[in-house]
Amino acid sequence: MKSLKIAVSAIALSAAAFPASADDITIGVISILEGAFAALGQDGIRGVEMAVADAGGQVAGNNIELVVVSSDASPDSAVSAARRLIEQDGAQIIVGPLSGSEGLALRDLSRSYPDVTIINGSSGAQDTTLRDPSENFFRFGGDGAQWMAGVGTYAHDTMGYEKVAIVAEDYSFPYTQVLGFMTEFCSAGGTVPAKFWTPIGNADYSSVVYSIPQDVDAIFVALGGSDAVSFLTQYQQAGFNTPIIGGSITIDQTVLSSDAAFRDMLIGAPAGTPTVSDYDSAEWQAFSATYSEMFPDGLGAPSIFAHHYYMGAQAALLGLEAVGGDLSDGGKAFRAVLNDLEFTQPTGGTMRIDENRNGIVDNFVIEVFEREDGSLGTRAIEVVKDVNQTLGQDVETFLAAGPVSRDNPSCP
Amino acid sequence: MRYFLVLIPLALLPLLLNDFWVSQVLTRALILGVIALSLSFLATYLGVVSFAQVTLAGVAGYAVAYFGPNTVGLGFPLPLYVSLPIALLLSMAAGALIGLVARRSRGIYAIMITLAIGVAFFYFTRQNYALFNGFTGFSGVIAPKMGEGNWGDPMPLYFLALGVSVICVVLVNGFVRSPLGLAVQAVRDAPGRLLALGIPTTYPIVAAFAFSGLIAGSGGILNVWFQERVSSFSVGIGPIIDVLIISVIGGLRHPTGAFVGAIVYVMLDIFAIDLIDRDRFNLLIGIVLLAIVMAAPNGLHQLAIDWVGKLRGRAEQPRTN
Structure with missing residues (x-):
């Protein structure tokens, strides 16, 4: 019986150990860092870090704080990772997840959190955006088809x-x-x-x-x-x-x-x-060179995962820049910006999204x-x-x- | 009286904590605790370690999803007072069936049989689209309405899970004192003598498995309302091992050990990634679990009781379970 009291005090202690910082903008990242896809998930994180480094770690004078949480390719783990980011870390923007069925689960979850914007990482199931899409789930990239x-x-x-x-x-x-x-x-x-x-x-x-x-x-x-x-x-x-x-x-x-x-x-x-390792366009060569420079122990070239997480994070940062880092309206203005956002993607084409918030890609x-x-x-x-x-x-x-x-x- | 000393703080906790702590830590720990309790019950009183408890929870969870509201357009929606009993009956029947299959095996053989059943069920749910909707499973399985809100909201679900946990602990304590429960423990201690007395061992074993199915099924239903979804991943080898770990680190001596194990496991699972480099957080989880098993071979629950005993001095010490 006493042990439960100890558990309770342990809870109280850890609650004090994770304070939230008020001035920073928290971006939650969900990727797979365990199991068979761990190497791919790690490359996704590299993509996000590249996008943040491109912005100098800041947007409209606010520091960007990345909170990375791992899922394990199962929809359940993606949902609990997202809940943790939203409820514990106060993230209003989430970049992720990596795998198809996780994306469907987070699309469903996003309806319960209308003030949170989820920007897909690399998950490629079709119905995430095609049928019954959610207002606050964006995919700056394509699906598997x-x-x-x-x-x-x-x-x-x-x-x-x-x-x-x-x-x-x-x-x-x-x-x-x-x-x-x-x-x-x-x-x-x-x-x-x-x-x-x-x-x-x-x-x-x-x-x-x-x-x-x-x-x-x-x-x-x-x-x-x-x-x-x-x-x-x-x-x-x-x-x-x-x-x-x-x-x-x-x-x-x-x-x-x-x-x-x-x-x-x-x-x-x-x-x-959507991602060719040896593609010879100038934009891709530059992207690839930055990648190799930032991550000497990364893969030989950015993978499909680094590429897509990069685009997701880049969209988030461009959107934040446009609203001056202000998400106090529950992200409404931020999402309005995202809906009309256009930017040059690492392979050289122009990234933009359709009315279901799914990318139109090269x-x-x-x-x-x-x-x-x-x-x-x-x-x-x-x-x-x-x-x-x-x-x-x-x-x-x-x-x-x-x-x-x-x-x-x-x-x- | 001692129970109220624990229950009152647990009932007051939601007033102090935010939604994340209430739902993602406490509620999740209670739900995992209920499922682990069904394993602890079998391990302690029948002497059989069953790897199929997550399967039993999954049977009830899938039943609630199939006979309730979901967003995948599969199943027959039935009213709650029909679907809940169906779910619990199915998980009890599945438990009885597993008990029947495993009734002659002990130790490693029982583990192999129940593990095989668990893995077979996992692959079956993944491949079958007519009943289980394959890989994707069921989503949008929301808890029933309650006034303005919904039983799945953080506070109501916490109290529901707390209530179910208390009922399950009371049920287990009652069951093991009943004649049937005593017969189950007799099967554990001396099956040969029981047979010599003319009492067949099959019925107590099947009954114990069916009872564990009822507990695991309650946990499974709560889990589906908590996750709002159920899929092949919910019954895979990962959750099977998680529940085993929870039972072992919590300790098998007393039913509440499962809940102690669950809270420790959930906190590790959620916060390990903040404490260490994110490439290696599973290493930290593994080391802590190893340390617990080495330092507390009878589980954290027993360790805590021993410490309290030492603090109180030796005067009260000679009291054994």
Whole structure:
């Protein structure tokens, strides 16, 4: 019984240990700093730190205080991280989260806190902003479908693929990626006779490998990290050599750096992404150089996560600058500024948002190539400008197709 | 009387603390404490460590989400007086079923069986869209209305969780003194003798698991109202281990140990990232947990009782549980 009293005094003590500072503007950051995505989440934080450093750590004479909280890719953890930032640290602006289902959860949460503005980090689920959007949830970036813009057309018209099978993880982000690919590929005349949905962290793909129809021209693979490595290894070892088309996180430096035998299979494989490591525009070169200078022990180049968290934080800082750091009206003026905000994004295009507060982005079709030293890299082969969330389609038609799922879209 | 010394400060705490402390620290600790209590109960009185308690909480949580308001357009909304009993009955039935499966196993084998059930349920919820809505699960599961507000608001939910915790502790204390509870403890101590007396061991074991399902289910329902959502992540291996840690650091000797463990765990989970470099905050959590287990092998609750005993002097010391 006494122990409960001790616990109570411990609570009181820690309450005194975390005072809030009145003059600073607190920006909460939610990223994944534990588990399989920790390296990616860390890069997201680097993006935020770059944006704050660009602003000199200050906005309209107020110091910026960053409070970083970790989630673990689960919606529950993102919600409790956000509540902690809002209720304990008094953050009125939150940048984050990283992963798809976390974004959906924070979109729902934002309705309970109308005075708080949540600016998405890198989460890419479609319905976060497309269906039932929230007034105070912004995404200065694309969703998983926008990140595939250009790839379906390229695969059909340039590569000449007619039939493609799909292997992807079984959750909201890959569904969205598959929709982005299939929307273009099917309307160009291609067909998708088979889709295989696998659980995250699956190790044995043999049943999938042998079920893929023999007559397909290519396989669209939307798997991340170790899942991509396991699948490609087992597929190659089974003796198949059907060409690969990659999702945004499949053709990633971590997969390309792997020494496995499947690497030859990947050379020439196309993929879609908003962030190309070797892109030669002046803005990206400058961004990349600043990144390497600030974070000597960071990745070889800013990842999709550093890029997107940077844009989220940059939007927050530009908005704060415009309202003179004043959020005393519950952030109304701040959000009004964000709605009309336009700025140059690190890849050189102009970032702006639509009426659902989702970014209109430039996307890249990339391909894997072998560098002179034998390592694999990616290079941009096409830039698709001004991709909106409905992929250029009429809003009603796009919404009428229904929410993404295992079976939607379909063109067997 | 001693209980009121604890309950009155707990009832007054919300007046002193802000919403964050009330909901994110205290309420969350109480909810985790209730789920951990169901594990402590089985471990202490039946002698079986069950890894399936989060699964039982998840069964009740999913039932409330499926038969209540949600924003994913799945399930049949039923009135609360129907959906709550359904949820608790389902978690009790699931508990009884697990008890039936695990009735012949002890020690590491019981752990393996219940862990397998927990992990199987996790993958099932993740893959099944008709009942569980797969990876995304249910969102917008709001607590019932209460006057102007809602039972999910920080204050009402805190008092609801406090009330449920007290009821669960009282229920456990009552259960272990009942004839059935004594039979459960007899199964723990000497199953062979019990059989020799002509008492089958299956019924007490199944009953104990069903009872733990009732407690875990109550915690699961509160958890869904607290999070306003339930998904495969709520029943994954992470929460399963969290609940085990809470039971162990709190101590298994007394039901309230689970709540002591829960408050310590929640505070560590929330504030460790402020105390240390953010790349390494899980290291701090691990070290503290290790230190607790090494310094207090019977849990924090027992450690605190020992200290109080020492402070009072040896005169009152010779009193054992």
